[in-house]
Amino acid sequence: xxxxxxxxxxxxxxxxxxxxxxxxxxxxxxxxxxxxxxxxxxxxxxxxxxxxxxxxxxxxxxxxxxxxxxxxxxxxxxxxxxxxxxxxxxxxxxxxxxxxxxxxxxxxxxxxxxxxxxx
Numbered sequence: 253x254x255x256x257x258x259x260x261x262x263x264x265x266x267x268x269x270x271x272x273x274x275x276x277x278x279x280x281x282x283x284x285x286x287x288x289x290x291x292x293x294x295x296x297x298x299x300x301x302x303x304x305x306x307x308x309x310x311x312x313x314x315x316x317x318x319x320x321x322x323x324x325x326x327x328x329x330x331x332x333x334x335x336x337x338x339x340x341x342x343x344x345x346x347x348x349x350x351x352x353x354x355x356x357x358x359x360x361x362x363x364x365x366x367x368x369x370x371x
Contacts, residue, residue, distance in 0.1 A: 260312075261285035263292050273301040278310035281318035293325050293336070302334025309340035314348055326358050337361055 260279035267274040273296045281289060296304050322338065329336035337359040341349070349355040 261288060262310075263288055265292070265296075266307075268296070268299075268301060271301055272303045272305075274305045274307070276307040276310060278312075280313035281311060281321065282313060282315040283317035286317050286321035289321050290325060293328070297329070297332055297334070302329065302332050304329065304334070305337045305339055307339050308345060309342065311342060311345055314345050316352075319349065319352060319354060322358060323354055335359060 262278040339361045
């Protein structure tokens, strides 16, 4: 079942500098919201921010389309000689990523790690 707010998704850039950015996700990453994630990450890549950290602690739901978006963006950053790191994934999200076999492919870190951003 989805979270309490159907199709609720917020993506915020909390810090950035010339090469790094830090984002946070709140709500549901699914077929409806994956385009927002892709657009925001593309924006950072176009601005030369190849090292991006995304906090997933507010993620309440993740479907196959959302998982696909995480994997596709991970590969896009690698192709750009960058790195996309996902931090603070809730246990239920880690469980889903493990079930589909992508948790070893993505860069998943806890809250003690990530990129330092000047802002």
